[in-house]
Amino acid sequence: MEAGFLQHGRFQALLDVLHGCGYRCIGPQVRDGAIVYDALSTCRELPQGVRDLQSAGSYRLERTSGLRYFGWANGLQALKPMVFAPEETLWRVQRADDGALRFSASRPSFANLAVIGVRACDLAALALLDRHFLGTAVADPCYAARRSGMFLVAVHCSDPSGSCFCASTGDGPQASGGFDLALSELDEGFIVETGSARGADTVAGLGLEPVTASQRDAAARQIDTARARQRRGLPSRDLRAALVSNPEHPRWEQVAQRCLACGNCTSVCPTCFCHAVCDSMELDGSAGAHARIWDSCFTAGHSQIHGLTVRPDTRTRYRQWLTHKLGSWHEQFGRSGCVGCGRCISWCPAGIDITEEAAAICSGSSDG
Ligand code: SF4
Ligand code: SF4
Incomplete structure (x- = not known):
């Protein structure tokens, strides 16, 4: 549901609200020539005026004269490492003085994460991981603990890379669900949509402006262009x-x-x-x-x-x-x-x- 318009210069206010709600914010940042997710304190850490040039066997970032924070396609990793850790201890065992073995589940506590800049393809992938880890009679407890506190701020794609083909799989470039907030980035700011009650609560005090018809048209046009620019594709969705x-x-x-x-x-x-x-x-x-x-x-x-x-x-x-x-x-x-x-x-x-x-x-x- 459309909530309003956030001027570009006020993006920090959204991060401040999320921090104030107790979330640890994670957002895209440039590290060693690639975009990765890392702890995000201020919007100055976002990859502003950066685009990615991707093709088979190649990933490169380039500076642009633009001021957008999300004018690139995607980074090295999606959400997977945040919910399914690359390495994780599941249980430990200790030998007691009487020689008996005592087993204990390892359940680290996780801070609630707010992830900024999630792409449509990443949300689709997360929905699949949810089905795998949570969709059975016994949910994976480590995955469930990480996933339950996650607040997702999606950004619809305006600049697909040469490797993207989400249009052919039906998963992008527009995020269609699974987010708390979704943003359409325009040069002057963001159209903000809410996808959950907590998303709506988060932006309620931000003083969003009404969205104009031309802003709405521009956002729709850039998604259509992003879809049309994709040159790769799978032959069919069911192979x-x-x-x-x-x-x-x-x-x-x-x-x-x-x-x-x-x-x-x-x-x-x-x-x-x-x-x-x-x-x-x-x-x-x-x-x-x-x-x-x-x-x-x-x-x-x-x-x-x-x-x-x-x-x-x-x-x-x-x-x-x-x-x-x-x-x-x-x-x-x-x-x-x-x-x-x-x-x-x-x-x-x-x-x-x-x-x-x-x-x-x-x-x-x-x-x-
Ligand atoms: S990335 Fe995958 S397809 Fe490419 S060389 Fe490695 S294993 Fe093979
Ligand atoms: S293009 Fe498809 S197979 Fe390749 S990394 Fe993305 S989701 Fe996995």
């Missing part, structure tokens, strides 16, 4: 049949010749949730801990079952990634696991493009 019917397509071997099996793609992917477990013990056996750590279907260990490596080479591991992400996710979650953020394209050191590989394999032609 189950096409992928499953092509397990021996020569393209799997061709892409394996280029793929380094580094796992960058699964690490930056906002929906990949595979993990490994790691048990550690004190040398004297007095205590131990059980942790989960992000894993990737590109590692040998991840395809080991009872001493057998079921996917022994990069061809079968890449095939597993693509057929799961774009195929069998439909059976698990009713949709593909790709939200079109393009991160796996930009951050792949070999410049492998999931949209190209999917199109080649699903075309069925053996010359790729």
Whole structure:
């Protein structure tokens, strides 16, 4: 619901309100030549007048003369590390004086986070992670603890990168739900929409101005332009049949010749949730801990079952990634696991493009 217009120079007031409500604000910032999420105290830390140039195997930031805070597409990571920690101790065990083992769940407490600048594709990915971690009879307690206190301020995309293809997956560039507030950034300020009661409460005292018809038109136009500027796309939203019917397509071997099996793609992917477990013990056996750590279907260990490596080479591991992400996710979650953020394209050191590989394999032609 449209709440009003916030002048650009008053953006700090929104951060102040969030801080005042007890949130720890996290927002996009430039670090080492990339945009990452980090603790945000003032709007001066936002990537103002910055745009990102992304393509296969390439990510670069460039200064512009503009004053917008969100004139770029996306950074290295989405929301995944904030809710599903890269490494996390799940339980500990202690040997008592009588020799009995005492197990205790590890439940760190988390500050309530307000995340500023969330993209539509990131919200779609978060909805998928919610279904995975919370949508079963037993919710993941660590994920639930982090997720429950999260306040999300989305910003509709006006400047997609060369790697983005959220229009073809139906997940962007406009955020359609899952946020507390959503902003359309114009040169002079922000159209503010509310998506929850707490979002409405947050902006109630900000003294927002009425939105004019020309501001509304400009916001709609820039979303249409952002959609039209996307040059990449998946051949269809449901590639189950096409992928499953092509397990021996020569393209799997061709892409394996280029793929380094580094796992960058699964690490930056906002929906990949595979993990490994790691048990550690004190040398004297007095205590131990059980942790989960992000894993990737590109590692040998991840395809080991009872001493057998079921996917022994990069061809079968890449095939597993693509057929799961774009195929069998439909059976698990009713949709593909790709939200079109393009991160796996930009951050792949070999410049492998999931949209190209999917199109080649699903075309069925053996010359790729
Ligand atoms: S597709 Fe690219 S990012 Fe993914 S494992 Fe292969 S080389 Fe690494
Ligand atoms: S598969 Fe690639 S483009 Fe799709 S959601 Fe994951 S990182 Fe983004």
